[in-house]
Amino acid sequence: MIELKNISKDFGSGEKAVHAVRDVSLSIGSGEIFGIIGFSGAGKSTLVRCINLLERPSSGSVFVAGQDLTALSAKDLRAARKKIGMIFQHFNLMPSRTVAGNVAYPLKGSGLSKEDIRKKVATLLELVGIGDKADAYPSQLSGGQKQRVAIARALANDPQVLLCDEATSALDPQTTKAILHLLKHLNETLGITIVLITHEMAVVKEICDRVAVMEYGRVVEQGEVFTVFAEPKQDITKSFIHTTSNLQKVEALIAEDSPVTRLQPGELIVRLSYVQRNVNEPIISAVSQMFNVSLNIIFADITIVQDSPIGGTVAIISGEKKQITKAIEYLIEKNVGVEVIKDARADR
């Protein structure tokens, strides 16, 4: 559906030039929810604006639905943009128009009669769950409601693609969830392709199928969300994933010498991570029974990504030295990642 080929975008020239996007190539399939994550300044907002040419790339080409947008005339580009909806972090609703007026904005000149526009607006508002707000002004709405209006407006011309530029970054966590569910619902019912820019890994985890990680204008890692979560390759990806998990807190606790991480001689702290899609056996209780070791869980963080559990636990293992070794071997055999964080076996 969307094909970006060697996109670069520079602002300014000479020594002061800023290379916002550097040689990015992406392919986004039809009906996919594709996340682009990065810290602010990584170039993700510029990149998403290259998809509808709000920013014209300095080099490279942009194909949407098979059409090379960079080659279109101004008029054809406007027609193409009507099929690419976009929503923004700050909603960008027109304050002098009512909710219905905002949603009707892109329908003017579409050939629909006034009555048809009124009906279409009502349907769209129902679809996004604010059918009763048609006559309200944006200033009377909450952030979540404003984003719903923006989504309805973006969908007015039945686009094939919806670009979301930090669409949930100005919303509280609960509203964020509700908006993400709405996007997922639209993706499933309308089959619309969604490109989602965010700096929150939790957003990616919630609804994306695939993700690209951006740093310094480049895409440094991309793949299925589950795979990226399970086996992040780049440091930046790891740091994003850590923001969604509390399994990293154990190091801080050890550094603080927290009572929960003080070991008896012979014990050790391990971080177990489930990186395969087949974690549905009760591994911890199995290990405990088979090798007669006890596992005292300090942290556990398992979430569902793309319908598979992912995450891990941090636990203190105690038992006989040989049995502990066997238990660890067994875990590795079962494709559980084992990382020894603190070892007091030698203290015995």
Add this chain to the structure above:
Amino acid sequence: MQELIVNIAPNLASKLPDFYKALGDTMLMVLWSGLISFVFGLLLGVVLTVTKPNGILENKVVYQILDKLVSLFRSIPFIILLTWVMPITRALVGTVLYVRGAIVPLVFGSVPFFTRQVESALAELDGGLIEAALSMGSSPLEIIFRVYLKESIAAIARGTTITIVSLLNLTAMAGVAGAGGLGDFAIRYGHDRNMADITNVTVLVLVLIVCVIEFAGGRIVKKNTH
């Protein structure tokens, strides 16, 4: 009424027809030069906004020339502008006197002022709205009318109110240079012939006019703010 005026302002009472004529002339000057300035100022303000660097129709040459021209006319004191544009006035309307002769310099004096007012009103608009409109496939013309102007009605009304009040001020100067009107009336009788009551009443009437203009402007602003 007549008696009241005679008692409070005896000099004015004897000049009533002149006074009404002066009031009418002032109104005519404000009305005509105001209307013309509104159209040109709005046009130039929009052109400046859209041709600005990063504007929707960015054009360095047009922007720079227009911007400098506006600054040029803004920096000339009106009383000098009045005499400076006399050749143009004469060429356009045939005379530099009376209401007709005043309209040209008044337009030259207030168009640059109003242009800046419009420009700053449009600059207040959230750039995100323009970006949203572009993303929805709006053409530049659509963006000008349906976003820039439509969404800035309140801000433009505010600028218009300020411009009309300043225009009223300019008509007094134009009046002294041969156009007539309230300013001329107050100077000629109130000052030159030491008829203080005429000056006082003129000031009072001008205050009333300004109040009415500001009230009307405020209403438009209020109606268009949500």
